[in-house]
Amino acid sequence: NAGVTQTPKFQVLKTGQSMTLQCAQDMNHNSMYWYRQDPGMGLRLIYYSASEGTTDKGEVPNGYNVSRLNKREFSLRLESAAPSQTSVYFCASRQAQGGNEKLFFGSGTQLSVL
Amino acid sequence: AQSVTQLDSHVSVSEGTPVLLRCNYSSSYSPSLFWYVQHPNKGLQLLLKYTSAATLVKGINGFEAEFKKSETSFHLTKPSAHMSDAAEYFCVVRAPNFNKFYFGSGTKLNVKP
Numbered sequence: 401n402a403g404v405t406q407t408p409k410f411q412v413l414k415t416g417q418s419m420t421l422q423c424a425q426d427m428n429h430n431s432m433y434w435y436r437q438d439p440g441m442g443l444r445l446i447y448y449s450a451s452e453g454t455t456d457k458g459e460v461p462n463g464y465n466v467s468r469l470n471k472r473e474f475s476l477r478l479e480s481a482a483p484s485q486t487s488v489y490f491c492a493s494r495q496a497q498g499g500n501e502k503l504f505f506g507s508g509t510q511l512s513v514l
Numbered sequence: 515a516q517s518v519t520q521l522d523s524h525v526s527v528s529e530g531t532p533v534l535l536r537c538n539y540s541s542s543y544s545p546s547l548f549w550y551v552q553h554p555n556k557g558l559q560l561l562l563k564y565t566s567a568a569t570l571v572k573g574i575n576g577f578e579a580e581f582k583k584s585e586t587s588f589h590l591t592k593p594s595a596h597m598s599d600a601a602e603y604f605c606v607v608r609a610p611n612f613n614k615f616y617f618g619s620g621t622k623l624n625v626k627p
Contacts, residue, residue, distance in 0.1 A: 431613050440523065442604055443558075443617040450613045458614065490558070494613070499565060501546065503615060505558045 402426050406491050406506035413481045413513045421476040421509050423491030431494035432474040433458075433503070434466060436487040443490065449474055481513045516541045518605045520618035528626045533577075533592040535621045537605030540586065547588045548606040548615075549579060558604070564588060575599070600625045 404425045413419060425432065430451045435443040435458075445458030449468040463485060465477045478485060491506040521536040539545060549561040562573025569581045575598075579590045588605060605618040 433615070435617070440619060442520075442619040445614060445616070448613060459616075494615075499567075501563065501565065502548075502560045503550075503558070507557050 404491055404493055404504050404506040406489075406509055408509060409507065410510050411512070413478075413511065415482060415513060417481050418477065418479050419481065420478075421489055421491070421511075422473070423475060423506060424473045425491075425493040425504065426472065427493060427495065427504065428471065429493040429495060429504075430471070431496070432468065433492040433494070434464075434474070434476045435490045435492065436460065436485075437490060437508075438487050446476065446489075481511075483513045485511065486513045487511060516545060516607045516609045516612075516614070516616050518607045518616060518618040520603075520605050520621050522621050523619065524622050524624065526624040526626060527595045529597055530594050533590070533595045533599065533623065535590040535603050535605075535623065537588045537590065537618060538586055539588060539605070539607045541607055541609055543609045543611075544583075546608045546610065547579075547581060548608075549573065549577070549588075549590050550604045550606060550617075551601050552604065552620075553601045561590070561603070595623075595625045597625050597627065599623060 407422045433448040434446040444460045447466040449455045452471045489509045492503045517540045519538045547564040550558045562571045564581045572578045602620045608615045
């Protein structure tokens with residue numbers, strides 16, 4: 401039961417560097433999400449994908465791009481990292497069958513941009 | 515537009531006393547509402563959810579929440595706090611027919627022995 405798998409768990413970047421956060425789910429869910437968590441601000445939605453082949457902006461999309469590669473995988477790319485992107489990033493997928501709705505979360509990626 | 519406001523950033527209770535974590539929501543529709551818990555250095559876990567069935571919702575670990583439409587509230591309660599309840603709690607809203615989940619800013623619950 402892998403659930404939602406995120407890589408890497410930790411990453412340190414220098415300002416201006418790029419990187420891609422990987423996320424995969426093995427539960428056949430249609431919808432997937434990327435959130436960032438900052439102290440005192442809860443989780444804020446960066447991008448989401450309602451189904452394979454579609455993506456849409458969330459609350460804080462600036463500085464990020466996403467790719468829904470297939471039904472399993474949803475990656476988040478930082479093209480030119482900035483210190484303001486230092487955060488903990490969570491990927492999630494949505495179980496929507498019947499009345500049993502819930503989000504499944506990955507274990508998070510702690511990103512520091514120096 | 516949907517949003518949630520968690521009225522307290524920190525709540526401190528003694529073990530064995532009641533817990534009340536407050537959440538107010540704003541939604542143009544009848545929303546789905548959730549409470550998630552995050553223990554230190556752990557992922558997020560669903561505590562309970564409201565999806566327009568019973569207004570009093572029971573969750574895991576003795577938690578429950580009541581949906582009050584007139585007050586646009588979905589407060590989380592537990593009759594007797596346990597040390598293991600110390601964590602951060604998030605109220606979450608989703609409008610029907612929309613795929614976006616909006617999180618509140620979180621309430622950190624401290625449980626004193």
